[in-house]
Amino acid sequence: MKYTISAPTNIKPYKVALPTSKSISNRALILNALAYSAQPIKNLSDSDDTQLMLKALQSNSNTFDVGAAGTTMRFLTAFLSKIVGQWTITGSARMKERPIKILVEALNQLGAKIEYIEKEGYPPLRIFGSAMEGGALELPGNVSSQYISALLMIGPSMKNGLQLTLTGDIISRPYIHLTLQMMETYGIQSQWKGNVISVPSGVYQSTSFTVEADWSAASYWFEVAALNKGCELNLQGVKRYSEQGDAKVATLFDQLGVSHKFSQKGLLLRNTGNTAKNFNYNFIEQPDLAQTFAVTCCCLGIPFHFTGLQTLKIKETDRINALITELKKMGFILSSNQVDNLIWDGTTCDKEETPCIATYKDHRMAMAFAPAASSIGSLQIEDPAVVSKSYPKYWEHLKAYGFEFSTKE
Numbered sequence: 001m002k003y004t005i006s007a008p009t010n011i012k013p014y015k016v017a018l019p020t021s022k023s024i025s026n027r028a029l030i031l032n033a034l035a036y037s038a039q040p041i042k043n044l045s046d047s048d049d050t051q052l053m054l055k056a057l058q059s060n061s062n063t064f065d066v067g068a069a070g071t072t073m074r075f076l077t078a079f080l081s082k083i084v085g086q087w088t089i090t091g092s093a094r095m096k097e098r099p100i101k102i103l104v105e106a107l108n109q110l111g112a113k114i115e116y117i118e119k120e121g122y123p124p125l126r127i128f129g130s131a132m133e134g135g136a137l138e139l140p141g142n143v144s145s146q147y148i149s150a151l152l153m154i155g156p157s158m159k160n161g162l163q164l165t166l167t168g169d170i171i172s173r174p175y176i177h178l179t180l181q182m183m184e185t186y187g188i189q190s191q192w193k194g195n196v197i198s199v200p201s202g203v204y205q206s207t208s209f210t211v212e213a214d215w216s217a218a219s220y221w222f223e224v225a226a227l228n229k230g231c232e233l234n235l236q237g238v239k240r241y242s243e244q245g246d247a248k249v250a251t252l253f254d255q256l257g258v259s260h261k262f263s264q265k266g267l268l269l270r271n272t273g274n275t276a277k278n279f280n281y282n283f284i285e286q287p288d289l290a291q292t293f294a295v296t297c298c299c300l301g302i303p304f305h306f307t308g309l310q311t312l313k314i315k316e317t318d319r320i321n322a323l324i325t326e327l328k329k330m331g332f333i334l335s336s337n338q339v340d341n342l343i344w345d346g347t348t349c350d351k352e353e354t355p356c357i358a359t360y361k362d363h364r365m366a367m368a369f370a371p372a373a374s375s376i377g378s379l380q381i382e383d384p385a386v387v388s389k390s391y392p393k394y395w396e397h398l399k400a401y402g403f404e405f406s407t408k409e
């Protein structure tokens with residue numbers, strides 16, 4: 001299925017009921033389970049990734065399919081390792097290509113027993129769960145922070161707690177801080193000094209928890225504001241002092257012609273039209289924002305140099321190549337060292353008349369490209385249902401704002 005999306009003809013102020021964060025929801029579900037808490041989590045995300053976590057935690061089966069949900073795969077692998085029994089965990093075809101060896105080796109060193117069912121280093125996994133000893137461990141911090149968050153959350157349940165020494169350049173740090181901060185909400189205080197994180201052995205306390213709105217989802221609305229002259233939006237539910245690293249989107253978009261103001265009524269965005277000449281940024285702490293910025297900068301004609309993208313190749317798709325291929329259809333020639341950067345120096349080529357954007361089973365490809373209809377008139381988005389991974393109501397909200405849609409099978 002494909003959507004053909006056309007730019008809104010009438011720009012009117014719009015209030016966006018943002019979805020809540022899948023990252024926070026999935027941590028809350030694991031911490032609630034570890035705390036044996038019967039208290040409900042308020043505002044739990046309606047995303048596929050969170051619904052898959054919920055289903056797994058409520059299931060009586062010993063086999064789990066987590067689809068394309070990275071956090072669900074990584075957090076559940078650690079969680080199941082400390083529960084006595086034999087478990088199988090699998091996922092989508094792409095999940096079977098996303099590495100998990102660092103986490104598996106760490107868990108095995110801490111006393112778990114995990115085997116690869118198909119390819120060494122990748123899901124599916126067979127987990128023989130048991131009580132874990134814990135203790136000191138060295139772990140690369142430069143591949144995925146999700147391995148670290150997964151280990152930290154089960155740290156208190158290990159006999160000797162956990163002392164993780166992170167090696168290499170630590171990526172996605174805000175997600176690790178988010179984990180530690182949520183563990184503290186559930187009664188366990190850890191320490192992060194230099195590259196060592198220490199978690200004491202202990203017992204989580206049951207608590208009520210409310211999930212806040214998702215700053216990564218908010219980024220697509222900053223893009224809408226940047227690409228529509230006269231645009232005024234009111235984003236509901238985002239916290240000003242959030243632990244979500246993607247909250248950085250608000251100040252970064254100043255350079256892309258969007259002002260923001262926190263008020264009692266919500267976060268107010270306004271198109272100012274004042275844009276920078278170039279945009280250079282290191283996305284090491286906000287990897288999920290890279291696609292939003294690449295598409296916005298191209299549409300605004302702002303050359304860019306992005307660094308810190310070393311995790312993009314192992315996400316839902318190889319996001320570096322997906323961006324290069326799809327932006328070319330819109331007339332923009334990008335380049336990359338195929339490791340950690342993405343550059344647009346302003347070079348253009350002929351644009352396809354109505355570009356048909358492939359989404360590679362990646363929700364963020366669909367969400368980042370759709371607002372580009374405002375700058376090129378119209379475009380097509382393939383497999384639009386992918387957005388349900390983090391933001392199921394995205395299309396409904398874009399329609400309500402004024403984008404026009406037609407469907408093709």
Ligand SMILES: O=C(O)C1=C[C@@H](OP(=O)(O)O)[C@@H](O)[C@H](O)C1
Pocket residue numbers: 022023024071143144145146149171172175287288311
């Ligand atoms: O912990 C989390 O909730 C996440 C961590 C990040 O992954 P990496 O640590 O693999 O970069 C991020 O890209 C992902 O969307 C969610």
Ligand SMILES: C=C(OP(=O)(O)O)C(=O)O
Pocket residue numbers: 068069070071072288315316364390
């Ligand atoms: C990378 C992402 O998710 P995950 O790694 O949890 O699948 C994402 O949502 O952009």
